[in-house]
Amino acid sequence: MIPTVVWGTGNVGRAAVRAVEAHPELTLAAVLVHSPAKVGRDAGELAGFKRQLDVSATGDVEAVLAARPRAVVYAASGDLRPDEALADVVRAVRAGAVVVTPALYALYDRLGAPAESREPVLAAVAEGGGSLFVSGVDPGWANDVLPLLVSGLGSTVDAIRCQEIFDYATYDQEDSVRHLIGMGHPMEYEPPMLAPSVPTMVWGGQIRLMARALNVQLDEIRETLERRPLDEAVRTRTMGEFAAGTQGAVRFEVRGIIEGEPRIVIEHVTRIHPSCAPDWPAPPDGGDGAHRVIVEGRPRVEVTVEATDEDENRSAGGNATAVGRLVNAIDWLVNAEPGLYDALDVPLRPAAGRLGRK
Structure with a gap:
């Protein structure tokens, strides 16, 4: 032992x-x-x-x-x-x-x-x-081994997209959700996790790792960011109320640029309530979280993974699979x-x- x-x-x-x-x-x-x-x-x-x-x-x-x-x-x-x-x-x-x-x-x-x-x-x-x-706890396997495995199923690969789609309503880490990511803050607040270059600092290593595995040369890594306010106040079980007009959803991409095009992309779509940014990607069954890999090419392959833990909590499920990768x-x-x-x-x-x- x-x-x-x-x-x-x-x-x-x-x-x-x-x-x-x-x-x-x-x-x-x-x-x-x-x-x-x-x-x-x-x-x-x-x-x-x-x-x-x-x-x-x-x-x-x-x-x-x-x-x-x-x-x-x-x-x-x-x-x-x-x-x-x-x-x-x-x-x-x-x-x-x-x-x-x-x-x-x-x-x-x-x-x-x-x-x-x-x-x-x-x-x-x-x-x-x-x-x-x-x-990574986001989880790492969804941004390295899974997309690389799926990339080997096709004859041609044009682009790889890794998505984390997550509703923070059941998450129990208020400091990170409110202050690092900015949920519940006025829209003029600048969340530290979303500041320019920070997403690249956090997820750029996974972009570089996938590029190394695929034997391609990165031109650069770029970022995109969108934020949406809540139309009305919402209350969560673990973190209390989030006021109308404050940040309720965030969508950003860390893009690996190859020959001028975004070919390796890690995208995060996060909300504090499903009513915010309903036009953005969502889990397939309306749940609170999923991880998705999309390989554009021939054939096009899309894989969605949903995990639950601690009384069917999907936010805990993501943590549990990330931990499983490490402990195992x-x-x-x-x-x-x-x-x-x-x-x-x-x-x-x-x-x-x-x-x-x-």
Whole structure:
């Protein structure tokens, strides 16, 4: 069994605890939390289980890493604290752990990653013998392995589009939804996540990674952005009211330009309520989330994936599949050479030993 730590118990961390507990090759060694209110609580309670896992949450990072866990799922956010998240991950890699995380956007594409992100990780690998694999929580597989797989089904490919279509009404991360993305703010508010160059900073690595896999040369990466206000106030179960006239929907694209045309596109269509921007793409059955890959070419191929978790919640389902990609890579990484890995290195593998497992 591979002793595995889950670091963070928010939307991603809860799913990570469940995924580690379900994996036949992993054992939950510790759960690290930041909030003092969570210290001492059982991991099963924090993950939403109806049973105890007999692992108490702790805030003592030094003690947990001193025990030399073989793997760490770093589920703490890097949105507002990218430098701190990188420092945490480097610390765990230096302690000899295989680390998987969605928090470090810059490392989605290890070859194109900026030196200030890549070099500390490589130094920690050399010093401690750990590894790092980063894949997105949006989820990463929908912007790398799935579109690349689908691209191989046709005879010609003109363009690849990856869509995340998401209704935030059931999401439980108010700071990010309101302040990073701008939902509920006046239309003159400038959301940090939508500022020029930020979408490229976050998703550009996935564009570059797909271009590398497809053996094409990018001219550049461009962005587009549309925002819509709410026609009337709406109330959500997890985040309260969003006033009429405030931002209610966002649509943006990160476009990989090849020979002057957008050929590799990552598009996000997000709302706080389905009534806002009804003319924009929506999940096929009117649900609250879907991930879609469209390969334009011959033949044209369109694949839509809908996932649910935590009482049929699709926002949680997206997190759970992103976490599944990461957690299910741990045993492969443990058997691989120490290093920095990305989605082109780490295979997507069958759920061996987990069919029918509770």
